[in-house]
Amino acid sequence: MSAECFITGGSGFVGQHLLSRLTAKGHKTWVLMRTPGNIERLREQVGQLGGNPAFIHAVEGDISREGLGLSEADKQNVSSATVIFHLAAQFSWGLTLERARAINVQGALSVAKLAASQRIRLLMVGGFMLQNLTHLNSIGVDITCPENTDWPAVYARVGGYEGSKLESHFAVIRYMQDADADYTIVHPATVCGHSxxxxxxxxxxxxxxxxxxxxxxxxxxxxxxxxxxPLVSVDYLVKMMICVALDPFMANRQVLALYxxxxxxxxxxxxxxxxxxxxxxxxxxxxxxxxxxxxxxxxxxxxxxxxxxxxxxxxxxxxxxxxxxxxxxxxxxxxxxxxxxxxxxxxxxxxxxxx
Ligand SMILES: NC(=O)c1ccc[n+]([C@@H]2O[C@H](COP(=O)([O-])OP(=O)(O)OC[C@H]3O[C@@H](n4cnc5c(N)ncnc54)[C@H](OP(=O)(O)O)[C@@H]3O)[C@@H](O)[C@H]2O)c1
Missing domain, CATH: 3.40.50.720 (NAD(P)-binding Rossmann-like Domain)
Incomplete structure (x- = not known):
C-alpha cells in the first residue's frame, strides 16, 4: 500500500536514506526544505541511494517559524499525508540553550501541532539515551513528572543538543497526549553508514x-x-521507521533502533x-x-x-x-x-x- 508522507530533515543523513527507501517503495513524499532550490541536488542524491526521485516534492518552510512557515497551498498539499516523519534538528555540539530550544524543542512542537491538527500520525526520531533511565535520573530529568525538570540545569550538564532532544521528547509526548493525537517514537543509537x-x-x-x-x-x-x-546502520534504522510509522499497534509507543x-x-x-x-x-x-x-x-x-x-x-x-x-x-x-x-x-x- 502506498502512503503519502511529509518529511522534515529530508536533506540530512537519515532523511536521505528514508527518502530513498520510501520512494523506492512507491510512496509520494513532501519534503520540508529551508532552501527549496536544493531539491534537484537532493533528488539526485536520493536517486544514487536507490530511491525514485520522481516521488520527491519540495515544500518551503523552516521548523523554527510559526506554522513551519508553510504557505496555504503547501498546508493543503501536506494535509494528504498519512505520516509526518520529523527528523529535522540542529545536530551539533556547542549550541546555546536559546538556539537549541528554538529549533529542537519549539520546532518539534510546531511539527506536532501540524500533525495533531490534521490528524496525521507523527513519527518522531528521539535518541537512545532517552531509554537510559539511570542517565536521565543522574542528569536531573524528572521522568515521572517531566514538567518539574529544571531544563536549564539539564542543558548546563549535557549541552544544548542533548538537553533539547530530551526536552522536546517529553514536550511533544505531552502535547500529543493532550491533543489526543497519535505519535510513534524511534530512538536510534549512533548511526553508522549504509551496510x-x-x-x-x-x-x-x-x-x-x-x-x-x-x-x-x-x-x-x-x-x-x-x-x-551503541550503533545502528542507517538502512536498518529507516526500515524500522517506515514499518512502525504505518503500524496501528505502534500508535503512542516507542522503540529502540540499536544493535x-x-x-x-x-x-x-x-x-x-x-x-x-x-x-x-x-x-x-x-x-x-x-x-x-x-x-x-x-x-x-x-x-x-x-x-x-x-x-x-x-x-x-x-x-x-x-x-x-x-x-x-x-x-x-x-x-x-x-x-x-x-x-x-x-x-x-x-x-x-x-x-
Ligand atoms: N545521526 C545520528 O547518529 C543520530 C542518532 C540519534 C538520533 N538522531 C536524530 O535523528 C534525526 C536526524 O539526524 P541526522 O543525522 O539525519 O541529522 P542531519 O544530517 O544533521 O540533518 C538535519 C536535518 O535537519 C534540517 N534542519 C535543521 N534545522 C532546520 C530548520 N530550522 N528547519 C527545517 N529543517 C531544518 C537540515 O536541513 P538543511 O539541509 O536545511 O540544513 C537537515 O535536513 C535528528 O533528530 C537527530 O537528533 C541522529
Missing amino acids: ENGHILEGQPFSELIRNLAQGQFKAVPGSVRHWL ERTPSLQGMLLQIAKTLDVKAPRRHVPIGLLRSLLTIPGLATRFAISAESLNFIQVQRFDMGMSRQLERKYQLTHPNMTRAIENTVRYVKDYVTKQ
Whole structure:
C-alpha cells in the first residue's frame, strides 16, 4: 500500500536514506526544505541511494517559524499525508540553550501541532539515551513528572543538543497526549553508514570518530573496557521507521533502533583502526577525568573531541524487548555490522584522503 508522507530533515543523513527507501517503495513524499532550490541536488542524491526521485516534492518552510512557515497551498498539499516523519534538528555540539530550544524543542512542537491538527500520525526520531533511565535520573530529568525538570540545569550538564532532544521528547509526548493525537517514537543509537556501500555524511558523529582515528587524534580510549557506543546502520534504522510509522499497534509507543551486540568502544576502535591501517589507542582514560581535561582551553580542539560527545559513551545495557518483537513481526534483521562498520570506514577514508 502506498502512503503519502511529509518529511522534515529530508536533506540530512537519515532523511536521505528514508527518502530513498520510501520512494523506492512507491510512496509520494513532501519534503520540508529551508532552501527549496536544493531539491534537484537532493533528488539526485536520493536517486544514487536507490530511491525514485520522481516521488520527491519540495515544500518551503523552516521548523523554527510559526506554522513551519508553510504557505496555504503547501498546508493543503501536506494535509494528504498519512505520516509526518520529523527528523529535522540542529545536530551539533556547542549550541546555546536559546538556539537549541528554538529549533529542537519549539520546532518539534510546531511539527506536532501540524500533525495533531490534521490528524496525521507523527513519527518522531528521539535518541537512545532517552531509554537510559539511570542517565536521565543522574542528569536531573524528572521522568515521572517531566514538567518539574529544571531544563536549564539539564542543558548546563549535557549541552544544548542533548538537553533539547530530551526536552522536546517529553514536550511533544505531552502535547500529543493532550491533543489526543497519535505519535510513534524511534530512538536510534549512533548511526553508522549504509551496510552495503558505507554511505554517511561528513559531520556525523560516527564519521567524525573515524576521521579522528585516521588523523591520529585519538590518544586513549574514553572509559573502561565495558564502555560502548551503541550503533545502528542507517538502512536498518529507516526500515524500522517506515514499518512502525504505518503500524496501528505502534500508535503512542516507542522503540529502540540499536544493535545490542555492538562491540565495546575499545573493540570498535580496534576494528576501525585495522581497516584504516593505523594504530588503535590502547590506554584507557576515565570519562570523568577526560571531561575535566576538556575544560582546559585548547584541549578539546587539539583532540577534536567535545565533552558533549562523551555523554553517549556508557556502560548501560538496554531492554530490547519491543525491538525484538517488531523485528519478528516485520522480519527485520540487523545487517552484518562488522561489514557495515568496515564499509563506513572505507567510505569516510575515501573523502578524508581527498581533502
Ligand atoms: N545521526 C545520528 O547518529 C543520530 C542518532 C540519534 C538520533 N538522531 C536524530 O535523528 C534525526 C536526524 O539526524 P541526522 O543525522 O539525519 O541529522 P542531519 O544530517 O544533521 O540533518 C538535519 C536535518 O535537519 C534540517 N534542519 C535543521 N534545522 C532546520 C530548520 N530550522 N528547519 C527545517 N529543517 C531544518 C537540515 O536541513 P538543511 O539541509 O536545511 O540544513 C537537515 O535536513 C535528528 O533528530 C537527530 O537528533 C541522529
